[in-house]
Amino acid sequence: MKYVMNLIWTLIFGFVLGFIGSKLDKTDFSVQTTLIVSVLFGLILNLLPLVLPKKIA
Numbered sequence: 001m002k003y004v005m006n007l008i009w010t011l012i013f014g015f016v017l018g019f020i021g022s023k024l025d026k027t028d029f030s031v032q033t034t035l036i037v038s039v040l041f042g043l044i045l046n047l048l049p050l051v052l053p054k055k056i057a
Contacts, residue, residue, distance in 0.1 A: 007042040014038025 018034035 003046050006046055007039070010042030010045060011035070011038045014041065 014037060015031075015034055018037070019029055022029040
């Protein structure tokens with residue numbers, strides 16, 4: 001369940017950042033590009049703890 005919530009919050013923050021970034025850059029807001037980038041970032045964010053070592057000594 002934590003992976004699903006993490007992905008949902010990543011999408012929400014991604015859309016907010018995409019909208020603000022498009023207004024600051026004075027370009028059109030692209031929902032498709034924002035969705036792709038947010039999903040990729042969310043998947044990386046979810047998979048990163050699984051591939052990192054548990055204890056670094």
